[in-house]
Amino acid sequence: MTSELIFRGHESQPVSDEYSPKPPKPWLSVIRPIRYMLREQRLVFVFVGIAIATLVFALLPSSSSSSASGSLDSFNYGGYGGRHQLDEVISSREFLPAGGDRMAIYQNNRGLGSGTGKIPLGLKRKGLRIVVTGGAGFVGSHLVDRLLARGDSVIVVDNYFTGRKENVMHHFGNPRFELIRHDVVEPLLLEVDQIYHLACPASPVHYKHNPVKTIKTNVVGTLNMLGLAKRVGARFLLTSTSEVYGDPLQHPQVETYWGNVNPIGVRSCYDEGKRTAETLTMDYHRGAGVEVRIARIFNTYGPRMFIDDGRVVSNFVAQALRKEPMTVYGDGKQTRSFQYVSDLVGIFLQLIRHFMPLFVISITVYSF
Numbered sequence: 001m002t003s004e005l006i007f008r009g010h011e012s013q014p015v016s017d018e019y020s021p022k023p024p025k026p027w028l029s030v031i032r033p034i035r036y037m038l039r040e041q042r043l044v045f046v047f048v049g050i051a052i053a054t055l056v057f058a059l060l061p062s063s064s065s066s067s068a069s070g071s072l073d074s075f076n077y078g079g080y081g082g083r084h085q086l087d088e089v090i091s092s093r094e095f096l097p098a099g100g101d102r103m104a105i106y107q108n109n110r111g112l113g114s115g116t117g118k119i120p121l122g123l124k125r126k127g128l129r130i131v132v133t134g135g136a137g138f139v140g141s142h143l144v145d146r147l148l149a150r151g152d153s154v155i156v157v158d159n160y161f162t163g164r165k166e167n168v169m170h171h172f173g174n175p176r177f178e179l180i181r182h183d184v185v186e187p188l189l190l191e192v193d194q195i196y197h198l199a200c201p202a203s204p205v206h207y208k209h210n211p212v213k214t215i216k217t218n219v220v221g222t223l224n225m226l227g228l229a230k231r232v233g234a235r236f237l238l239t240s241t242s243e244v245y246g247d248p249l250q251h252p253q254v255e256t257y258w259g260n261v262n263p264i265g266v267r268s269c270y271d272e273g274k275r276t277a278e279t280l281t282m283d284y285h286r287g288a289g290v291e292v293r294i295a296r297i298f299n300t301y302g303p304r305m306f307i308d309d310g311r312v313v314s315n316f317v318a319q320a321l322r323k324e325p326m327t328v329y330g331d332g333k334q335t336r337s338f339q340y341v342s343d344l345v346g347i348f349l350q351l352i353r354h355f356m357p358l359f360v361i362s363i364t365v366y367s368f
């Protein structure tokens with residue numbers, strides 16, 4: 001019985017001589033490439049390749065290096081890896097003669113953003129959209145020149161109280177340049193990547209002319225521009241002043257020094273105004289995550305200064321040209337730091353561009 005059954009079974013399943021391939025095993029398609037990778041140390045070569053590529057991308061300067069020239073570039077101040085190079089500038093002897101006051105720059109941010117990050121190799125730098133308040137003024141117009149020269153689009157916002165159309169007239173007709181007559185104490189909505197907030201009279205004769213307007217510009221104007229930065233996610237740079245140290249009890253002033261400011265004096269509208277502007281800036285950073293920088297500017301000189309703005313450089317130059325004696329106020333023992341306007345503007349650009357943790361730089365250019 002049993003053998004019969006076995007025989008029948010063979011009959012019902014006739015043996016074929018034809019070749020029939022084995023059914024494919026799905027797990028082999030996964031195992032095979034893995035085995036291939038593990039053979040002849042191929043995996044090691046892959047990892048070495050990834051490591052080299054990472055190093056190249058991390059260390060090579062981004063193609064967005066500023067093409068603008070200026071005296072700072074000659075100190076190797078441009079390029080990527082800002083902190084290292086800023087440190088080089090700080091320790092450079094030309095920038096740190098013994099003694100004297102400082103220009104202090106505070107910066108704070110929470111990461112790359114606003115289109116200022118690294119750009120892949122081979123891609124042309126994309127221009128940023130930038131607002132410069134006070135862009136028709138002495139310092140602002142030099143900043144505008146540099147931004148346009150490197151390919152950015154610039155909107156100047158100025159009420160012409162101390163700014164002058166002539167300072168930016170040479171850009172009329174440039175499609176990347178716009179000029180708006182506007183007072184920053186009124187709100188303004190623009191789509192931009194960065195805001196340089198310079199708008200405020202800075203010479204004592206000008207800021208004492210209408211003290212209430214001066215403090216309003218610093219407080220309400222800064223509030224408006226910070227609100228704009230928050231709304232559109234723009235990076236924000238506040239131009240502050242050495243005046244935040246008031247009548248300092250420390251010489252030279254270190255950035256951790258909080259100053260000695262008279263809250264009711266004739267210069268308070270400016271000193272306290274800028275101090276409040278700094279406070280607002282830091283509160284927008286802490287409370288709303290706005291990426292901010294604060295530059296405490298010391299005495300700046302250069303082309304487009306008003307000859308009659310009452311400050312010491314313009315006074316001395318004007319008196320020298322008229323062959324008049326120079327007027328030295330007080331006992332003449334007071335000290336100041338002086339910097340050329342293009343050096344200051346170069347620092348603004350580096351400061352706003354690089355990603356660094358909260359940190360401070362001080363630069364002394366010259367003092368007397």
Ligand SMILES: O=c1ccn([C@@H]2O[C@H](COP(=O)(O)OP(=O)(O)O[C@H]3OC[C@@H](O)[C@H](O)[C@H]3O)[C@@H](O)[C@H]2O)c(=O)[nH]1
Pocket residue numbers: 202203204240241242243297298299300310311312313315316327328329330334336
């Ligand atoms: O003719 C002059 C003018 C000024 N001075 C003295 O020179 C020094 C500098 O005075 P300035 O008026 O040029 O400038 P200040 O340093 O007082 O403030 C200036 O510099 C810092 C900026 O942030 C401020 O916006 C600006 O007001 C002062 O000690 C002043 O008394 C003179 O001895 N003779």
